Amino acid sequence: MTSQNEHGRSDGPDSTSTTFEDLGLGPELLQALAESGYRHPTPIQAQAIPVVLMGRDVLGCAQTGTGKTASFTLPMIEILAAGRAKARMPRSLILAPTRELAAQVADNFDKYGKYHPLKKALIIGGESMNDQVALLDRGVDVLIATPGRLLDMFERGRILLNDVKVLVIDEADRMLDMGFIPDVERIVGLLPKIRQTLFFSATLGPEIRRLADAFLMNPKEISVSQGGDTAATVVQAMAVVEEIDKRETLRHLIRIEEVKNAFIFCNRKRDVDVLFRSLKKHGFDVVQLHGDMAQSARSETLDKFKKGEARLMVCSDVAARGIDISAVSHVFNFDVPIHAEDYIHRIGRTGRAGMAGHAFTIATPDDGKFVVAIEKLIGNPVPRIEVEGVPALELDMSARRGRGGRGAASGGRGERPARDGGEKRERKPRQAAPTEEAPAEVATATETPAPEAPRRAERGRGRGRDRDEARGESRPVESRPAESRRDEPRRDEPRNEDRNRGRGRDERPGRRRGRVDELGIGEMLHADGVIGFGDHPPDFILAAVPLPAKLARGSDAELDLADTED
Template sequence: MSFADLGLSDELLRAVSEAGYSEPTPIQAQAIPPVLMMKDLIGIAQTGTGKTASFVLPMIDILAHGRSRARMPRSLILEPTRELAAQVAENFEKYGKYHKLTMALLIGGVNMGDQVAALEKGVDVLIATPGRLMDLFGRGKILLTGCSLLVIDEADRMLDMGFIPDIEEICTKLPAQRQTLLFSATMPAPIKKLADKFLSNPKQIEVSRPASTNLAIDQSLVETSSRGKRETLRDLLRGEEVSTAIIFSNRKTTVRELAQSLGRHGFKAGQIHGDMEQPERLRELDRFKGGEINILVASDVAARGLDIKGVSHVFNFDVPWHPDDYVHRVGRTGRGGATGTAITLVTPEDAEAIEAIEKLTGNKIARRGKPAGAADEAPPEATEPRREKRERGGRRERKAEVPAPREAKREDRDRRPRRDDRRRDPIDDEPDDGWNGPVPGFLSVSLG
């Protein structure tokens, strides 16, 4: 099957071809025709399956007919994080190059005045995080009564982050007669309830079993100890054929310390976590994509939404606290039909968490021994100069290996903000008048 068989316009087919794609992925092949027929849709698909294009492509052709009005977007795409929202915007830029559609990106970290100006001119597509959308709606800067197409993306992630009440409120402000598309990697009960309430006779598409991981990813567990995790990781990085790797940790403090430690040992490593300002995060991502660094140490703020081609390895330095996060972490590799490797470092204390992951995915993860040369009984930085250990504070670093419940809660805010904070972009710690890096040219708004 080719994209031409799906009923897309010639202009769209040309853009898709120029982007280097000739055949649709399974979810694209199944989702695009019913979306073009204006049907509601539930798409259950693991990360890396081409899900974004499955709604972006038909939306472009649907919106090609019609005209936008001031403060009344014709369609709305809800994303849980600004990184995901920005990537969806890039997809519209890439595939909509031969259509004259106007778009706006409504996310935290961007000057609100510019966003209001874009809305005043009228947009065909509004891509937003729930927090910023609710903020501007409350200020009377946006009307949703003209929105005829709604996309709720990463619904299970929205649930994790406490956004479901906001989404329900947003849905009540849209016209009752509309087309609604809902995408999720899993379908827990609250998401099914949301779909039952706001979707009308939806077509359900499932391209992989819920909570399953990509079969193209070689997954394994490597046994180690709490004191020897860093040395085990370094041995794996040296022993594996690592071209690019993302290393996940549960806590932001560990992300910072681990990235610095890898740098001292000669690895080209960067970091991304929720305490960084948005421009810093974008700079680190650009360094990673550009090859200046080939290792990115990340907290779960980056577990979903990073779409970087060619990531050969994912390492879980810490076993994730929530089983769903394992699926999304390892999904950063093996994307777009490529193969990948996901390695999780496990200590005896992780047995229960691994059991929960295997129960969720329905697969037993292969065990393998420690890499050659790993000395688990040595302190984490035994091979480093003593001066560096004093500068870092060795006692504090060793203590950080075992997360205290209160600190763990603080770090978990990357993914699950308190109910009182749910109207904020969950990874927005900076003021609203900050800048989050370059907006794609296709989304730029002329104020002249």
């Protein structure tokens, strides 16, 4: 007896000889399964379906291609068969990380639920929001959504989530990698506390378990495969070359291999576009797929690839999960994946349903640590190959660089010259060197201030009065020759000397004439000799502030002033 995957094909011997009739499904579902050619459940289906029908929470761990989607869609259809949907209040919610995976789940509901009068809605980005709102207004039993578009709908008041009875979080580890977990946590906070939650992930790391503990209540844990399992039908190989030789290596592998169709994975979206244009220039029939494309363009790309109109598809990890194409002959990792688990999902696109597949990875010496992580996860070394005309290299286990960058020849972040205090102390202070008369004046201002000094400082700080006098008391005078300052025309000179000196606060010309003081920034009428701010230094610089005693005595003025800088 053999078990069938979700596409009705054999996954290998099944000693239990379990049938779908044994799982407690209704006659409508059994008829739909029989018409689709499915006879026996996969291990994840055989274990998960009875538990879901009992109403328990489930924490499931299964790799892509094991029939995981049917393990929750089949019992959900059975549970939702009784009941009626309300406008804008879905009865169940399925969250998926990508549009393609959400669309695949929707297809499963159409296929398995064709004998049930259930209504579904697919809420994803890149599609018309008005059409999606119209579906919600009529009421839906099953809402399949990506987190971003769902929150957008909720914030616009187009949907209510207080009637959700069943929540499914699919590909939770992919949600974590894509940064969707904060959105998922917010969505879960909007749902009723009493609900059934089904949580599925390809891996169960510490962060995933933390989320499961927060979302689930006394769950039944179901794990049907090891985290690093790869299909035995996939032949793996790796070429280690220089960064500049990666495209030539890829083109050579495509030419010498009997490639029927192939996924070519890149780590970054911009590299997808660059590689797509490069392959197009060299005459390959190729399409591209990444997350920045409009949904219509993504759907058109998938249709072309599925129909065989394009032999190659350059894509980001958006295609590593949720795209169901069973007869893919090759997978090329143009970039070594950042996360080791992504390697399993990528090469899982080929060798499906017992068919033979080939997976080639193109690495650079700087990818050494990422390759080690992959080989540790799968439990076996990836065989190395040499490509004709391209020098073969060894992996560098000591390389330290960020993903997407070039080599570490220029030094990493930690190898930059440190900005030590010596460099800062050698910098000249903003104030000019004091003249011979300045120390005496400063000493007078700091050691034995006149009774009017605080009042003068307050006025200078607040509105800019008596700036010439405050400047003489707060810092040394500019060493520029006095003759050059007097020869330069200054509109504010008469106003500073004649109008400001000796007048009260209410008699200032700025307030009397309604000029600059009304802006709240002072009169901004200063001497031309100020360094660094032109004619308009801030008022706080001109305020009378006591300076260190050493500077007041005139000894080592420049060094002591530099020591006081932050």
